[in-house]
Amino acid sequence: MKKAGSGVIVGIVVVLLAIGVYGVTTYNSLAAEENNVEAKWSQVENVMQRRADLIPNLVNSVQGSMNHEEKIIKEITDARKAYNSASTPTEKNEANNQIEQSLGTMVNVIQEDYPTLASNENVKTLMVQLEGTENRISVERKNYIEEVNTYNQSLVRFPKNLVAKALGFDKKANFKADDSAKVVPDVSFE
16 A cells, blocks of 8 residues: 555656756746847847937038038938937837938938938948848848747747746737838839
């Protein structure tokens, strides 16, 4: 009888130990995935900050030739300030959208109204830098979206979802473009 009782106890201990090991490994993998999501968002912020730092150089290069376009320059400066003071991903994204809109206006003005200014080497260089930065932002947003998707998929898979729920892991919000991004810009060469 004692042998059967001790076998049951050993079996219970083994099962509890297996559940404990699974819980620990699941926690560690979810914590690592959560950190990856945060790291990917940090990289998105990094490239958006690069653009925010680049803007003053672009503005200074064209400001002398565009004195009467102060409104655009003010919008860009205000958008950059809003970005630098934003603290949450949502605030950063909203400020980023303001920057994108203002820069689009400035680039159009340069190309349409100031063809000689657009051919200036400094402006060309800065516009290429700006385009490269926009591409970097797009790539990093894509990486962030993929990482959030991987993390969120982990949270809904059984039996990991039971451990995730018990340990307080929540789904992460994915990047969402501003509604104005759905409007196709009108490009005219007239």
